[in-house]
Amino acid sequence: MFSSDTKEKNSGHVDITNFEDDTVHRMLLYIYTDSLENLQFECTSKLYAAADKYQILSLKSRCSSFLKENLHPTNACGALVLAVLHNDDDLKSSAQDYNLRQPKQGFFSQERERFHEHSS
Numbered sequence: 001m002f003s004s005d006t007k008e009k010n011s012g013h014v015d016i017t018n019f020e021d022d023t024v025h026r027m028l029l030y031i032y033t034d035s036l037e038n039l040q041f042e043c044t045s046k047l048y049a050a051a052d053k054y055q056i057l058s059l060k061s062r063c064s065s066f067l068k069e070n071l072h073p074t075n076a077c078g079a080l081v082l083a084v085l086h087n088d089d090d091l092k093s094s095a096q097d098y099n100l101r102q103p104k105q106g107f108f109s110q111e112r113e114r115f116h117e118h119s120s
Contacts, residue, residue, distance in 0.1 A: 019050050027051065030059050039066055041075050045082055052086045060086075068094040073102055 019027075023046040030036055036047075048063035050056075067079050068091060076098045083092035 020046065023047055023050050027054070027056070027059065030062075031056070036062060036066075041067065041070055041072075044070075045078065048082065049086065060088075064088055064091045067091060071095060071098040076102070 027050050044063050044066050051059035080095035
């Protein structure tokens with residue numbers, strides 16, 4: 001952003017929009033200290049999206065690894081969608097494999113329950 005003729009280079013700063021304060025804080029903490037603390041699946045998904053947008057590849061990779069290691073029937077479909085949106089074939093493959101290994105009836109009934117909870 002600072003190397004070509006962009007508004008960020010001309011102004012000397014980057015406006016980070018569309019991300020929650022916690023996500024931006026975690027991203028900056030990683031940039032300055034190389035640390036990730038108290039990760040949970042949802043906050044890591046948001047951090048993953050921010051890392052992809054701002055091309056922080058090492059952070060995206062670490063988030064992807066965390067997401068793959070913490071797949072669960074309640075989040076595997078979300079991980080698959082995230083992987084597709086951010087062109088992450090490795091995460092996509094892991095989420096697809098995980099979903100295929102789940103007992104079909106139990107998996108779909110859990111997803112159906114979540115759908116009904118959100119549509120009510």
